[in-house]
Amino acid sequence: MTALGFAWRSLVRQPARAALGILGVAAVGALLFDMLMLSRGLIVSMQDLLDRGGWDVRVSAGELPGSGLRVAHALETAEAISTLPSVQAALVIRSASVEIDRASGVPLRASFQGVATRSTNPAGSRLRAPWTILRGRDAEASDEIVIDQRIASEFKLEPGGVLTIRASCVGDLEALPATQLRVVGVAEFPFQTTESTTGATLDALKMACGGNVGHDADLILVTSKGDADGTAAAIRAQHPDVRAATNNEVVGRLQQTGFTYFRQISSVLTTVTVSFAVLLITVLLTVSVNQRLGEIAALRALGFSRLRVVKDVLSESALIVGIGGLLSLPLGLLLASGLDRILKGMPGIPVALHFFVFETAALGVHVALLVATAVIAALYPMRIVSRLPIAATLRDEVIG
Amino acid sequence: MNSASGLSPSVSGRRPVTGDSSARSIIVDARDVCRVFPMPAGPVTAVRDVTLQIRSGDHIAVRGPSGCGKSTLLHMLGCVETQTSGTLLFDGQDVSRLSDARRSLLRLRQIGFVFQRFFLLPMLTARENVELPMSEAGLAKDVRQQRVKELLEYVGLAARADHRPSQLSGGEMQRVAIARALANGPRLLLADEPTGELDEATGAQIATLLDRVNQGGTALVIVTHDAALADRAGRLLTMRDGRIESERVR
Numbered sequence: 220m221t222a223l224g225f226a227w228r229s230l231v232r233q234p235a236r237a238a239l240g241i242l243g244v245a246a247v248g249a250l251l252f253d254m255l256m257l258s259r260g261l262i263v264s265m266q267d268l269l270d271r272g273g274w275d276v277r278v279s280a281g282e283l284p285g286s287g288l289r290v291a292h293a294l295e296t297a298e299a300i301s302t303l304p305s306v307q308a309a310l311v312i313r314s315a316s317v318e319i320d321r322a323s324g325v326p327l328r329a330s331f332q333g334v335a336t337r338s339t340n341p342a343g344s345r346l347r348a349p350w351t352i353l354r355g356r357d358a359e360a361s362d363e364i365v366i367d368q369r370i371a372s373e374f375k376l377e378p379g380g381v382l383t384i385r386a387s388c389v390g391d392l393e394a395l396p397a398t399q400l401r402v403v404g405v406a407e408f409p410f411q412t413t414e415s416t417t418g419a420t421l422d423a424l425k426m427a428c429g430g431n432v433g434h435d436a437d438l439i440l441v442t443s444k445g446d447a448d449g450t451a452a453a454i455r456a457q458h459p460d461v462r463a464a465t466n467n468e469v470v471g472r473l474q475q476t477g478f479t480y481f482r483q484i485s486s487v488l489t490t491v492t493v494s495f496a497v498l499l500i501t502v503l504l505t506v507s508v509n510q511r512l513g514e515i516a517a518l519r520a521l522g523f524s525r526l527r528v529v530k531d532v533l534s535e536s537a538l539i540v541g542i543g544g545l546l547s548l549p550l551g552l553l554l555a556s557g558l559d560r561i562l563k564g565m566p567g568i569p570v571a572l573h574f575f576v577f578e579t580a581a582l583g584v585h586v587a588l589l590v591a592t593a594v595i596a597a598l599y600p601m602r603i604v605s606r607l608p609i610a611a612t613l614r615d616e617v618i619g
Numbered sequence: 620m621n622s623a624s625g626l627s628p629s630v631s632g633r634r635p636v637t638g639d640s641s642a643r644s645i646i647v648d649a650r651d652v653c654r655v656f657p658m659p660a661g662p663v664t665a666v667r668d669v670t671l672q673i674r675s676g677d678h679i680a681v682r683g684p685s686g687c688g689k690s691t692l693l694h695m696l697g698c699v700e701t702q703t704s705g706t707l708l709f710d711g712q713d714v715s716r717l718s719d720a721r722r723s724l725l726r727l728r729q730i731g732f733v734f735q736r737f738f739l740l741p742m743l744t745a746r747e748n749v750e751l752p753m754s755e756a757g758l759a760k761d762v763r764q765q766r767v768k769e770l771l772e773y774v775g776l777a778a779r780a781d782h783r784p785s786q787l788s789g790g791e792m793q794r795v796a797i798a799r800a801l802a803n804g805p806r807l808l809l810a811d812e813p814t815g816e817l818d819e820a821t822g823a824q825i826a827t828l829l830d831r832v833n834q835g836g837t838a839l840v841i842v843t844h845d846a847a848l849a850d851r852a853g854r855l856l857t858m859r860d861g862r863i864e865s866e867r868v869r
Contacts, residue, residue: 220747220754232742517738520699521752521799522727524720610694613811616736 222527226534229507237539240503244543244589245550247496251489252551252585253558253575258485260576261478262470268409268571269466272349274310274440275447278454278463282472290461293436294335294421299457300441301337305450308338310348310440313388313432315424317417319370320383320397329370329415331386332408333424349440350418354378355404361422364400369415371405378403384417388428398427410569481574493588496540500596504536508600512607513616519609528604536597544589552577643674645708646729646807646838647696652705653861654691665691667861668705675806677838678830680852688861689842690811696840697730697809698722710806727756731800731837733829735812737792739784745771745795746780752802770798774828790821797828801837808832810841814848826851 220228230237269277278300280288290296297309313333318326334348348357350365355378358365364382366374376382380402400423408416425432439461443450447465454463464472474482508515515528555575562574654666666688673679673696681689694700695707699722701715708714709725717725726732739748746767753763771777774794776787784792793813800808810829814822826848833839843849855867 220751228740228742513736514738514740517732517734518740518751519723520697520726520732520734522723522725522730522803523752523755524723526720527755610691610700613694613699613734614690616738 222530222534223538225531226538229511229531229535230538233507236503236507240500240539241543241546243499244496244540244592245546247492247499248544248547248585248589249550249554251492251496251588252547252581253555254485254489254492255581255584255588256551256555256575256577258482258489259578259581260574261481261572262474263576263578264571264573265473265478266466266470268569269469271409272440274349274442274466276441276443276451276454276463276465277469278309278439278441278458278461279437280461282462289435289437290439292434293439294337294434296458296461297335297337297436297439300439300454301339303450303453303457305443305446305453307340307442307444308336309442311335311337311421311436312349312438312440313421313424313436315386315388315428315432317384317386317427319374319415319417320385321374326385327370327373327415329384329417331384331424331427332416332418333421334418335421348418350406350408352404352406355402357406358403358419358423361420361426362399362401363403364417364419364423365404365406366402367408367411367416368405370417371402373415376402378405382417384427386424386427388424388432396427396429400427407571409571411571412567412569489588493592496589496592497596500536500539500592501599503539504532504597504600505603507535508532508603512612515604516607516609516612516616519607520613525605528607529601532601532604533594533597536593536600540589540593540596544586547585547589548582643676645672645674646677646710647671647673648706648708648711649696649702650706652695652702652707654688654695654700655703664861666695666702669861669863671696671856671863673807673838673840675838676833676836677840678833678851678853679838679840679856680849680854681840681842681856681858682844682846682849683858683864687858689858691861692858693809693811693840693842696807697732698726727752728803729806731802731805731808733793733796733800733808733810733813735815737784737789737796737816739792739795739799741784744781744783745776745787745791745798748784748795749798749802752799756803758803766802767798770801771795773801774798788821789817790824793817793821793825794828797825797832801832805837807838807840810839810843812843812845813841814843814845822848 278290280290293311297311300306300309311334315331317329317331319329320326352365366376366382370376381399382402383397383399385397400419406418408418441450451463451465518528559573559575649669649671651668651670652666653664653668656663656665669692681692683689691700695702698709698714706713714722749767749770750763753766771780774797776791776794779787779791787795813829814825817825822845829839829841830851841848841852849855853869856863857865
């Protein structure tokens with residue numbers, strides 16, 4: 220009988236204890252798996268969101284896009300950027316607040332993004348806004364608008380319908396003029412938060428705001444011809460007053476600021492959960508070994524080597540951790556999905572952003588940590604059996 | 620239980636031993652062995668200056684009051700305990716110079732143990748308990764299965780092969796333990812109070828079984844308080860205060 224087979228028999232000998240150990244490892248392993256997914260989840264998810272639209276350089280007035288500061292003379296700046304040899308296209312994004320009139324009841328507050336593309340080549344001119352059309356088409360004329368799925372459902376609107384909005388481009392205090400726009404498409408907005416979102420051309424936004432927009436914009440998105448780093452450097456050289464960052468640099472800055480807390484929290488919780496797993500298995504194995512000292516001493520007397528009895532204990536630990544670890548994966552994914560939903564309920568979090576993201580690397584680290592847990596947890600009970608004095612134990616068992 | 624006069628060579632791995640003792644090979648040669656245990660109140664000498672030779676086919680019983688060193692001597696003869704002084708040769712090898720792994724291998728292949736409390740593994744069947752030392756010794760599966768069958772038939776438990784220890788009586792458990800001890804065809808079988816947990820009738824059955832093992836050629840050393848069991852031995856050693864006080868040869 221192999222050490223693994225022997226360990227399996229030892230486990231099923233006391234099913235309640237084995238189940239306790241396996242369930243404990245499954246619970247702790249699920250938490251561990253979640254912490255590993257959390258540690259890089261935001262980074263991976265944010266990178267995915269940034270890369271999704273195909274825009275690889277972001278130009279903003281503040282350190283990070285979305286800081287509230289606006290790029291002055293945005294259209295001229297985008298025009299100039301688009302003339303750089305490494306640039307394929309530049310897209311100006313200007314946001315406004317809107318209230319969407321209902322037939323009855325309180326108007327729905329939403330955000331309104333107006334975009335304008337600048338490019339010196341035909342391929343770049345074809346690049347559209349960073350949202351994805353789900354139904355219908357993108358807005359092209361100044362009386363057209365695309366809406367998100369939520370507005371479409373709430374207002375029972377589909378392409379062809381009409382939306383009455385009151386847009387504010389400079390502040391909430393201004394009197395909002397009513398504008399009717401034709402819905403031409405339903406879209407998915409990558410950075411959409413819990414607030415509803417609409418999109419149109421910059422001209423449409425200007426019209427909705429009664430021309431009261433100014434020349435600034437929230438962000439300029441740039442698509443390079445392949446060299447994002449070189450393009451960002453060229454933009455910085457051309458416009459020292461703005462911040463140009465590649466998607467990787469944006470993620471890097473986020474990692475150094477807000478995301479670092481999640482990483483630290485996940486590191487601490489990972490350490491705690493692994494420690495719990497080690498303690499749990501060590502206690503279970505130690506109790507199990509202490510109950511079987513006589514049998515182990517007898518096996519040693521019958522010629523079982525020290526290595527063999529140590530392997531038996533290690534195999535038992537590996538079985539508990541292995542089975543518990545397998546159970547921890549679906550449990551962890553289920554738990555992550557629930558926690559993700561809760562965390563995404565925080566205001567200002569883009570709907571498409573995920574806190575917990577599955578990565579093969581996270582699974583690899585999970586497995587490696589569980590293997591280490593199985594070995595470390597078995598160290599003390601392995602020490603007990605390897606140092607077991609055979610004769611004295613047999614004597615004690617008879618006297619006991 | 621089988622009533623054959625001796626352990627068959629196919630089961631014991633040995634041939635019945637006949638002739639005068641000097642012609643039989645020496646398995647254990649202990650000279651002036653002592654075993655001292657360090658204790659908080661001062662060292663305790665469990666075995667002192669014991670000189671003993673065990674030859675193939677010997678049937679030795681060791682008696683004496685509790686704490687006189689019988690079990691310690693048995694453990695030294697079985698290479699689970701090493702002497703503090705003196706020399707103990709097993710098959711000509713100085714046991715104290717062997718590594719733990721080599722001593723384990725020696726026990727696995729040359730020595731069988733029968734314990735007062737049987738120490739069968741409760742999660743394994745009788746068949747699996749007997750097979751375990753063979754598996755550890757690396758015997759092929761078909762060889763193991765054949766040998767387990769022979770051994771269980773030999774101890775009269777072929778019909779209980781698939782029973783777990785909890786489903787067996789004390790006498791049956793001890794018979795399985797004897798079969799397990801014989802698994803790798805040991806030259807020396809050591810039994811520590813093998814009838815200590817059994818009633819008189821069952822003890823007698825075990826004694827008969829052990830006699831048969833010995834008649835098959837396996838040297839047998841039994842530590843016992845049971846006078847009837849001790850009287851069956853060819854050599855009766857009486858110990859007191861760690862020494863062999865007397866030896867009676869039948």
